Amino acid sequence: MKHKLLKTLKVLAFFALGMVIFWLVYKDQDIKRIESILKNDVNYFWVWVSLLLGLLSHVSRTIRWAIMIEPLGRRPRTLNTFLAVMVGYLMNLVIPRMGEISRCGVLARYEKMSFTKLVGTVVTERIIDVLMMLVLTLIVIGTQFGKLIQFLDNNPEVKQKLENITFSPVAILSVLGVVVLFYFFRQKIRHSALFHKLHEILQKFGEGLRTIQNMKNKWAFIFHTVFIWLMYYLMLYVVFFAFGFTTHLTAIAALTTFVLGTFGMVAPVQGGIGAWHFMVIQALVVYGVSKADGVVFAFLAHSSMTAMLILMGLVALLILPFVNRRKEESL
Structure with missing residues (x-):
């Protein structure tokens, strides 16, 4: 009971943090002006194109995950895999970082697979995605x-946080402390029941991680990895054409905005709310877009993406039991 209460409070705290950032970004804005622009000055064709590109990225992520699962000796139904991915996105909007666990849980339940092995494949996915993000950041x-x-000069608080993370003595001492404790108590730790249980879990987890070595369709995996991130980028870039004040910006300006916005998504708040808006707005300011216009852009781009994930996630939750009913009845 206490654990559930603490977990709930943590979720609410992260949500509150996101809403505070969101409020700080929008509190001084002219709401009537925002409403007027959204009603009269937006080419919504490009917003629909953005959503289509987002859908293609989710389909591609589904196929890539199936490629990673195949070396485990199972071929889950494509529909179940896609619906699990969409549930994962929905859960990330509820509890930060819960989506990865949720989609593994959904697929494990409906395809009767090892949850731990599936988590291993998702961790591998995340490692690959981090590498892709690193490549884009270097570009x-x-x-x-x-x-x-x-950007950093315009936002000294962001610059200060980066310096604190990089040179934090607390973080360095904490890591050293854990290493020292493990070294002196390593024999006791290795013979504990908890260690053996963790070792067993890690073995299954490792099987999931090793799927990338054993997969047959490595080129298809590489293609979908690149395609997913290309769609993510284009999903934001095409929204530039929906507004007169961003349509002139270059593809590299869009890439910079995308990368900085993605760092905003890393913040421990649901769906990057507030943090994503702040990063995107400040990135656009660097390219000559006024803050007032950047606010409108960020609001529409984030709202449309989030609305699609909520809608598709809820639909996935609703239809999963029905598409698997016949299978469960036969067991």
Whole structure:
């Protein structure tokens, strides 16, 4: 009971943090002006194109996950895999980082697979995605270094946080402390029941991680990895054409905005609310877009993406029991 209460309070705290950031971003804005722009000055064709590209990225992520699961000796139904992915996105909007666990749980239940092994495949996915994000970040640093410096100069609080994370003595001492404790008590730790249980879990977990070594369709995996991130980028870029004040911006400006916005998504708040808006708005300011216009852009881009994930996630939750009813009745 206490654990559930603490978990609930943690979720509410993260949500409150996101809403506070969101409020700080929008509190001084002219709401009537925002409403007027959204009603009269937006080419919604490009918003629908953005949502289509987002859907393609989710389908591609489904196929890539299936490729990773195949070395485990199972071929889950494509529909179940897709619906599990959409439930995962929905759960990320409720509890940060819960989506990965949720989609593994859904697929494990309806396909009768090992939950731990599935988590291993998702961790591998996340490692690959982090590498992709690193590549895009290096491209932005290499081509837009001056703009990034300007971004940090415009936002000294972000610059200070980066310096604190990089040179934090608390973090360094904590890591050293854990290493020292493990070294002196390693024999007791290795013979404990908890260690053996963790070892068993890690073995299954490792099987999931090793799927990338044993997969047959490595080129298909690489293709879908690149395609997913291309769709993510284009999903934001095409929204630039929906507004007169961003339609002139270059593809590299969109990439910079995308990368900085993605870092906002890393913040422990549901769906990056507030943090994503702040990063995207400040990125657009660097490229000459007024803050007032950036606020409108960020609101529409984030709201449309979030609305699609909520809708598709809820639909996935509703239809999962029905598409698997016949299978469960036969057991």
